[in-house]
Amino acid sequence: MSNRKPYVGGNWKMNTNSDSSSSLARGVAEACESVQGSVELVVFPPAPYLIGVRSILNSRSSAIGVGAQDLYFEGDGAFTGEISLAMASDCGCTQALAGHSERRHVIGESDELVNAKVKAMLDGDLTCVLCIGEKLEEREAGKTNEVNERQLRTGLADVGQRQMDNVVIAYEPVWAIGTGKTASPEDAQEAHAHIRALINEMFGDDVAARTRIIYGGSVKPSNAATLFDQPDIDGGLIGGASLQVEDFAAIAKAASGA
Numbered sequence: 669m670s671n672r673k674p675y676v677g678g679n680w681k682m683n684t685n686s687d688s689s690s691s692l693a694r695g696v697a698e699a700c701e702s703v704q705g706s707v708e709l710v711v712f713p714p715a716p717y718l719i720g721v722r723s724i725l726n727s728r729s730s731a732i733g734v735g736a737q738d739l740y741f742e743g744d745g746a747f748t749g750e751i752s753l754a755m756a757s758d759c760g761c762t763q764a765l766a767g768h769s770e771r772r773h774v775i776g777e778s779d780e781l782v783n784a785k786v787k788a789m790l791d792g793d794l795t796c797v798l799c800i801g802e803k804l805e806e807r808e809a810g811k812t813n814e815v816n817e818r819q820l821r822t823g824l825a826d827v828g829q830r831q832m833d834n835v836v837i838a839y840e841p842v843w844a845i846g847t848g849k850t851a852s853p854e855d856a857q858e859a860h861a862h863i864r865a866l867i868n869e870m871f872g873d874d875v876a877a878r879t880r881i882i883y884g885g886s887v888k889p890s891n892a893a894t895l896f897d898q899p900d901i902d903g904g905l906i907g908g909a910s911l912q913v914e915d916f917a918a919i920a921k922a923a924s925g926a
């Protein structure tokens with residue numbers, strides 16, 4: 669049993685509207701109240717609803733954190749459509765995702781751009797959830813570890829040892845995201861152990877022992893507990909199931925018991 673506090677994030681992606689984001693926030697605050705002390709819980713709503721979700725959680729004195737799904741690395745200026753770190757902080761965000769596979773593979777972000785975002789988030793004192801993971805063809809070609817290593821080393825280039833306290837790694841095999849196909853607990857554990865060994869090489873054993881490495885990709889109430897029971901899996905980043913209050917709460921409970 670590690671002493672890392674489990675982490676469960678709800679990545680709402682490009683879903684919800686003003687009403688449904690508010691009711692989801694209210695529902696999650698209520699349903700997760702009993703596990704808030706034992707699991708770090710964070711929701712990542714679409715940017716237009718950040719302020720609304722934060723104020724609902726505040727009004728319920730909820731410990732659930734709010735994060736941005738993506739941020740640009742520049743401070744301000746002529747970057748049409750982008751959101752800065754200061755804006756996200758202003759909206760109550762304490763965390764942000766970087767390098768989610770949909771940003772990498774749908775929008776086309778490079779490892780280097782992801783690294784610039786990671787550094788900006790850490791320099792701005794936000795917790796950064798760096799997402800990495802291989803595509804199906806890469807897994808079938810036996811390249812899972814190679815892809816994870818490249819995305820981890822480039823994503824964390826020039827990150828200081830102390831800054832690692834504000835980093836969570838999300839291992840999300842791309843073929844498992846939104847597909848209903850989950851990595852087996854054994855395959856996920858193997859990838860997580862490899863990632864932890866790399867962090868050890870890069871930052872030393874204290875940092876490796878402290879860093880939370882969470883799993884993402886079709887996590888649901890029925891598979892959460894067996895995944896979270898693995899020694900190197902410290903929680904999950906939840907997409908589809910985070911849009912259902914009961915499912916998200918059941919997954920948070922599974923993490924609290926792991």
Ligand code: PGA
Pocket residue numbers: 679840844845846847848884885886887905906907908909
């Ligand atoms: P999923 O998404 O749970 O819908 O597979 C996970 C993610 O993309 O973070």
